[in-house]
Amino acid sequence: MSGPDPLVGVVLVSHSAAVAASVAELAEGLAGGGPTAPVAPAGGLPDGGLGTSEELIVRAAESVDRGAGIAVLVDLGSAVLTVKALLAEGDELPPGTRLLDAPFVEGAVAAVVSASAGADLDAVEAAATEAYDYRKV
Amino acid sequence: MLDAAFMRRWMTATAAAVDREAARLTDLDSAIGDADHGANLQRGFTAVTALLDKEAPATPGAVLALAGRQLISTVGGASGPLYGTLLRRTGKSLGEAAEVTREQLAEALGAGVAAVAQLGGAAAGDKTMLDALLPAVEALGESFAAAAEAADAGALATVPMLARKGRASYLGERSVGHQDPGATSSALLIGALVEAAA
Numbered sequence: 503m504s505g506p507d508p509l510v511g512v513v514l515v516s517h518s519a520a521v522a523a524s525v526a527e528l529a530e531g532l533a534g535g536g537p538t539a540p541v542a543p544a545g546g547l548p549d550g551g552l553g554t555s556e557e558l559i560v561r562a563a564e565s566v567d568r569g570a571g572i573a574v575l576v577d578l579g580s581a582v583l584t585v586k587a588l589l590a591e592g593d594e595l596p597p598g599t600r601l602l603d604a605p606f607v608e609g610a611v612a613a614v615v616s617a618s619a620g621a622d623l624d625a626v627e628a629a630a631t632e633a634y635d636y637r638k639v
Numbered sequence: 640m641l642d643a644a645f646m647r648r649w650m651t652a653t654a655a656a657v658d659r660e661a662a663r664l665t666d667l668d669s670a671i672g673d674a675d676h677g678a679n680l681q682r683g684f685t686a687v688t689a690l691l692d693k694e695a696p697a698t699p700g701a702v703l704a705l706a707g708r709q710l711i712s713t714v715g716g717a718s719g720p721l722y723g724t725l726l727r728r729t730g731k732s733l734g735e736a737a738e739v740t741r742e743q744l745a746e747a748l749g750a751g752v753a754a755v756a757q758l759g760g761a762a763a764g765d766k767t768m769l770d771a772l773l774p775a776v777e778a779l780g781e782s783f784a785a786a787a788e789a790a791d792a793g794a795l796a797t798v799p800m801l802a803r804k805g806r807a808s809y810l811g812e813r814s815v816g817h818q819d820p821g822a823t824s825s826a827l828l829i830g831a832l833v834e835a836a837a
Contacts, residue, residue, distance in 0.1 A: 554716070580719065584711065584720045587711055588711065
């Protein structure tokens with residue numbers, strides 16, 4: 503009775519709720535026709551302001567956890583530091599949660615596309631990190 | 640000896656100092672940051688004292704670990720994970736002891752500061768909270784007052800520094816001539832030790 507292997511989940515953390523939600527929409531849109539990996543934005547503060555919310559990050563991570571690991575992409579500053587602090591100091595995030603060192607938009611697209619194709623967390627990380635190597639000029 | 644009550648007094652005194660200096664912290668942060676440092680820390684330490692009143696952890700380590708956890712949850716800016724990691728790692732390093740010496744606190748705070756350095760990837764001289772905390776840890780072996788003096792001097796010494804971390808680093812040379820807000824609030828935290836010991 504086992505279905506297909508579970509997919510890696512993707513969490514997108516930005517200072518801005520609009521940025522996180524839009525990048526999630528973009529990445530899902532570019533992931534193609536079939537079913538996509540679970541993606542959840544964690545943008546801004548719970549009151550809608552700019553910032554990083556531990557509560558929204560934890561909730562997003564729990565919502566995309568299918569047991570195959572969770573790839574977290576972040577924009578900058580407190581988003582990076584909050585996720586790193588949560589991973590280093592506590593057990594608030596589900597097991598198998600990993601912060602990816604990748605550009606936010608390009609990395610999110612690479613992560614969602616590869617995760618949707620069934621890549622495991624290592625392969626999703628490799629795809630997202632590789633986005634740094636694509637020079638535009 | 641320093642017990643859980645001492646650590647609670649330390650946190651309460653820090654919250655009061657942050658309240659008192661919030662406008663100054665925000666002024667410093669509007670020069671080279673995003674003008675939210677005073678309000679963010681005020682929100683964080685107010686939440687810390689409220690939680691400590693409610694939960695009253697029994698050991699010095701547990702007080703600081705809970706305070707750090709609460710800062711990560713409530714601040715919403717980079718100072719949340721940075722101060723949160725500082726206090727949480729310091730608290731964990733103190734272990735389960737019911738009372739600790741000043742020397743043990745100095746050692747644990749050293750571990751907390753090292754965790755902050757690792758988290759932020761910063762070093763001494765980068766115009767960050769480390770420039771107040773590192774000399775404070777050194778001096779804490781001597782006395783609380785010496786640590787507070789060292790932290791104040793360290794914060795003042797950030798004025799001519801070029802910011803190499805965080806938003807201020809985008810300003811390059813324009814960050815020179817301003818005192819770092821994080822180093823300034825770190826000096827408040829260390830200064831509050833003197834009040835807790837009084």
